[in-house]
Amino acid sequence: MPDLRFGDAEPTDAERVAVDEVVAGLGAVVVVEGERLVYAGHTRTAERRNLLLPALHAIQRASGWISPGGLDYACRQLEVPPAEAYGVATFYHLFIHEPPESPDVVHVCDDVACRPVGAIRLIDELRDAGHHVKASPCLGQCERGPAVLVQRTGDHDLTVAPGTVDEVAVAISGRTSTASAALSQAGSPDLRLLARVGVADPESIEDYRAHGGYQALDAALAMGPDRVIEEVTTAGLSGRGGAAFPTGVKWRAVADQQGRPRHLVCNADESEPGTFKDRVIMESDPFSLVEAMTIAGFATGAEQGWLYIRGEYPVATHRLRTAIDQARAAGLLGDDVAGSETRFDIDLRIGAGAYICGEETALFNSIEGFRGEPRNKPPFPTTHGLFGEPTAINNVETLVNVLPIMLDGGEAYRATGTERSPGTRLFCLSGRVANPGIYEHEFGITLRGVLEAAGGVVGADEPHAVLLGGAAGFFVRSEQLDLPLTLEDTRAAGVSLGSGVVMVFGEEDDMVDTVRRVAEFFRDESCGQCVPCRVGTIRQEEVLARLRGGATLDDERELLDDLAAVMRDASICGLGQTASGAILSALDLGLLEGSR
Amino acid sequence: MNAVPVADPRPLVELIIDGQAVRVPQGSTILDACRQEGIDTPTLCWAENLTPVNVCRVCIVEVENSRVLVPSCSRGAEDGMVVATDSERVRTSRKMVFELLASSVDLDRADDEVHAWMDHYGCDPGRMGDKADIATVAQPPKVQDDLYVRDYERCILCYKCVEACGEDAQFTFAIATAGRGFGAHISTEFDVSLPDSACVYCGNCIGVCPTGALVFKTEHDMREEGTWNEDAQSVTTTVCTFCGVGCNLELHVQDEQIVKVTSPADHSVTNGHLCIKGRFGWQHAQS
Numbered sequence: 001m002p003d004l005r006f007g008d009a010e011p012t013d014a015e016r017v018a019v020d021e022v023v024a025g026l027g028a029v030v031v032v033e034g035e036r037l038v039y040a041g042h043t044r045t046a047e048r049r050n051l052l053l054p055a056l057h058a059i060q061r062a063s064g065w066i067s068p069g070g071l072d073y074a075c076r077q078l079e080v081p082p083a084e085a086y087g088v089a090t091f092y093h094l095f096i097h098e099p100p101e102s103p104d105v106v107h108v109c110d111d112v113a114c115r116p117v118g119a120i121r122l123i124d125e126l127r128d129a130g131h132h133v134k135a136s137p138c139l140g141q142c143e144r145g146p147a148v149l150v151q152r153t154g155d156h157d158l159t160v161a162p163g164t165v166d167e168v169a170v171a172i173s174g175r176t177s178t179a180s181a182a183l184s185q186a187g188s189p190d191l192r193l194l195a196r197v198g199v200a201d202p203e204s205i206e207d208y209r210a211h212g213g214y215q216a217l218d219a220a221l222a223m224g225p226d227r228v229i230e231e232v233t234t235a236g237l238s239g240r241g242g243a244a245f246p247t248g249v250k251w252r253a254v255a256d257q258q259g260r261p262r263h264l265v266c267n268a269d270e271s272e273p274g275t276f277k278d279r280v281i282m283e284s285d286p287f288s289l290v291e292a293m294t295i296a297g298f299a300t301g302a303e304q305g306w307l308y309i310r311g312e313y314p315v316a317t318h319r320l321r322t323a324i325d326q327a328r329a330a331g332l333l334g335d336d337v338a339g340s341e342t343r344f345d346i347d348l349r350i351g352a353g354a355y356i357c358g359e360e361t362a363l364f365n366s367i368e369g370f371r372g373e374p375r376n377k378p379p380f381p382t383t384h385g386l387f388g389e390p391t392a393i394n395n396v397e398t399l400v401n402v403l404p405i406m407l408d409g410g411e412a413y414r415a416t417g418t419e420r421s422p423g424t425r426l427f428c429l430s431g432r433v434a435n436p437g438i439y440e441h442e443f444g445i446t447l448r449g450v451l452e453a454a455g456g457v458v459g460a461d462e463p464h465a466v467l468l469g470g471a472a473g474f475f476v477r478s479e480q481l482d483l484p485l486t487l488e489d490t491r492a493a494g495v496s497l498g499s500g501v502v503m504v505f506g507e508e509d510d511m512v513d514t515v516r517r518v519a520e521f522f523r524d525e526s527c528g529q530c531v532p533c534r535v536g537t538i539r540q541e542e543v544l545a546r547l548r549g550g551a552t553l554d555d556e557r558e559l560l561d562d563l564a565a566v567m568r569d570a571s572i573c574g575l576g577q578t579a580s581g582a583i584l585s586a587l588d589l590g591l592l593e594g595s596r
Numbered sequence: 597m598n599a600v601p602v603a604d605p606r607p608l609v610e611l612i613i614d615g616q617a618v619r620v621p622q623g624s625t626i627l628d629a630c631r632q633e634g635i636d637t638p639t640l641c642w643a644e645n646l647t648p649v650n651v652c653r654v655c656i657v658e659v660e661n662s663r664v665l666v667p668s669c670s671r672g673a674e675d676g677m678v679v680a681t682d683s684e685r686v687r688t689s690r691k692m693v694f695e696l697l698a699s700s701v702d703l704d705r706a707d708d709e710v711h712a713w714m715d716h717y718g719c720d721p722g723r724m725g726d727k728a729d730i731a732t733v734a735q736p737p738k739v740q741d742d743l744y745v746r747d748y749e750r751c752i753l754c755y756k757c758v759e760a761c762g763e764d765a766q767f768t769f770a771i772a773t774a775g776r777g778f779g780a781h782i783s784t785e786f787d788v789s790l791p792d793s794a795c796v797y798c799g800n801c802i803g804v805c806p807t808g809a810l811v812f813k814t815e816h817d818m819r820e821e822g823t824w825n826e827d828a829q830s831v832t833t834t835v836c837t838f839c840g841v842g843c844n845l846e847l848h849v850q851d852e853q854i855v856k857v858t859s860p861a862d863h864s865v866t867n868g869h870l871c872i873k874g875r876f877g878w879q880h881a882q883s
Contacts, residue, residue, distance in 0.1 A: 081794065083784050084772045526778070531653055565688050569656070
């Protein structure tokens with residue numbers, strides 16, 4: 001008998017059905033007499049425990065909360081200790097641990113991009129209208145805030161952006177999300193990554209093919225894995241998630257792990273405040289990501305692909321699911337990809353509200369059914385990744401860059417951008433610009449050029465401040481407008497392109513509040529595992545609250561610098577290591593004095 | 597005649613620590629190497645009988661060509677590594693880790709070493725603000741049975757109890773980390789009381805707790821009464837009589853009463869871990 005002890009709360013019928021659907025195919029747990037089933041039995045970890053997160057989603061959707069009966073039932077089916085499952089469930093913002101007050105939870109983004117456009121007022125208005133409202137960190141709809149995510153019991157979730165009381169009511173009654181926004185650059189011949197956005201039907205594989213889809217896979221299959229990696233290496237493609245690691249090097253390292261099961265993971269947990277580029281690709285050109293993942297799997301020898309998308313993207317999730325199903329039906333995923341005798345398939349996994357799960361090793365833990373706590377590195381994912389096996393993990397934007405490389409070759413790709421930053425880059429424009437949205441530019445364009453392409457700053461010639469690279473990036477001011485946006489130039493200037501965020505603030509914006517909100521974000525999103533980040537982020541937020549309350553910076557600066565030092569030097573992962581960068585840059589630029 | 601199998605000696609790796617060449621067997625951690633050289637290194641979440649989780653970050657050292665500091669408890673020593681254990685960056689981070697913990701957690705019952713290290717690094721947790729004005733984990737102790745008290749305002753979240761309850765010793769999985777960020781805490785499922793949880797009362801979580809957050813009920817009660825006095829306690833080592841395994845017990849006795857039972861972490865049978873009988877089944881000795 002298993003020696004795990006379960007509770008005695010009963011699931012509802014709906015919870016039982018929902019969990020059974022998730023576990024379907026694996027069958028009931030079969031206990032071999034004398035077998036000691038602990039930790040889901042190590043051999044079962046990969047098989048069952050990785051279904052914990054999908055099971056939690058199923059319970060949440062069925063009941064509107066993670067009930068004791070539902071959780072206990074999932075634990076029995078998956079052989080997970082209840083205390084651990086509870087620890088996992090309470091890790092995520094989108095899981096609710098009290099009986100629901102209403103069938104719908106209305107999450108309203110009150111993060112840095114949505115605050116200046118009325119998010120706080122909207123929260124009050126929605127509450128007055130009788131909704132159960134929760135303030136949320138960035139929902140990734142920054143070009144059209146204030147953003148709303150409606151989490152529904154027994155139904156799919158909805159995105160409403162920009163949100164108003166009326167639009168939320170319309171969306172709920174019609175069960176439909178706001179349509180994807182149009183692209184400002186639509187129709188431009190210079191587009192390489194966004195060429196199909198708004199042009200091809202995102203729910204039709206035929207239309208994708210009619211617009212050049214799956215030619216890159218054909219080219220890759222003809223080249224063979226080694227040549228694919230060579231071309232990606234020649235192209236000089238680097239990761240677009242923020243760390244800019246050379247993609248070819250990563251793929252080579254995984255491909256070299258011959259004889260071991262390998263994985264290809266797409267990191268679509270885009271949660272950096274101000275970032276929405278991956279959402280636009282996944283909503284409007286989902287097949288391109290499926291095709292690019294297939295090529296990456298082929299190149300690295302990974303037979304299993306995992307697409308981990310943040311839980312706040314219901315439209316993108318629906319379209320990706322449709323795309324994966326259609327690709328499978330067309331023989332482009334499965335045991336014999338496009339007749340090449342290569343096996344590759346994609347499992348879509350959905351996050352549940354945790355920025356930290358965008359950190360690659362936290363993402364692995366999340367898929368595996370553990371808390372999304374980052375692992376210490378080394379070892380690195382190329383040798384010890386998902387399930388401890390060799391794993392190539394790439395961001396959405398990184399992966400779709402592989403398509404033009406396959407079609408035109410690495411040399412042609414390298415001819416764009418700059419010598420050390422080849423290719424194009426997606427920029428997420430939000431805040432005080434005339435035409436917020438996603439833009440594709442060659443590396444090397446200046447910040448001024450990026451702002452001009454978006455119609456310029458609203459109500460002023462120059463921005464008061466720009467948050468470059470996201471909350472984990474830095475604030476810059478008008479002196480940096482002629483900074484060429486490349487990896488090398490931003491690094492030399494002590495800033496970072498991060499995830500391509502360009503969030504523009506005007507004189508009218510409350511920078512003290514903005515910076516305090518950045519600090520709140522990191523405090524809220526810290527996983528809590530290591531001391532520097534768990535306690536450091538809350539102390540940092542407290543200092544900024546004191547500054548807002550009238551404390552003088554001189555009295556607090558030494559403490560802020562020490563907090564920054566310990567978080568940067570001693571945190572386990574990038575969250576803590578970058579949690580003070582934007583805040584210190586705002587102080588150094590004098591942004592807080594100017595606004596007070 | 598019985599042959600005694602002797603493993604092949606492990607090859608040595610050579611690294612530089614604080615300017616001195618150090619040779620340690622392959623597979624050693626930087627912490628092992630430091631200890632071999634007599635370089636004192638603070639640890640909180642590390643224990644010799646548990647898998648390193650490297651979460652407290654107080655053992656960090658500076659390794660040449662590493663962008664960030666590395667936890668010495670879990671980073672393997674490598675040939676040619678150049679390590680600094682007392683650089684400005686290391687001192688700042690260690691001091692801050694202690695200050696951050698002391699500003700949020702009650703460390704008054706932590707091991708003496710903790711206080712010695714805080715003095716060593718000149719810690720001043722008060723500069724984080726008055727405890728009444730800043731976030732702390734202050735809360736009343738959980739007294740739910742006659743054996744344990746869980747006093748989580750003393751918890752530094754070192755994960756040792758979770759490890760001991762789970763894969764490193766007991767395989768019971770009654771407790772885990774729940775919540776997130778500063779709200780992360782050790783909990784049973786839905787915070788049910790220990791008697792309603794999977795807990796088997798082995799007390800191995802108490803055995804590894806470094807800060808007095810998990811204690812015997814006897815110790816908790818005596819501290820409340822003001823009668824707990826470690827200077828007046830003797831420790832007698834004996835062997836548990838409940839079964840034939842041969843677990844060493846250390847009986848802590850004050851005023852001719854057993855007040856606590858431990859087992860040495862380096863004991864080959866227990867690795868410091870016991871079961872409910874060895875840990876708590878001593879009432880008959882006093883009747």
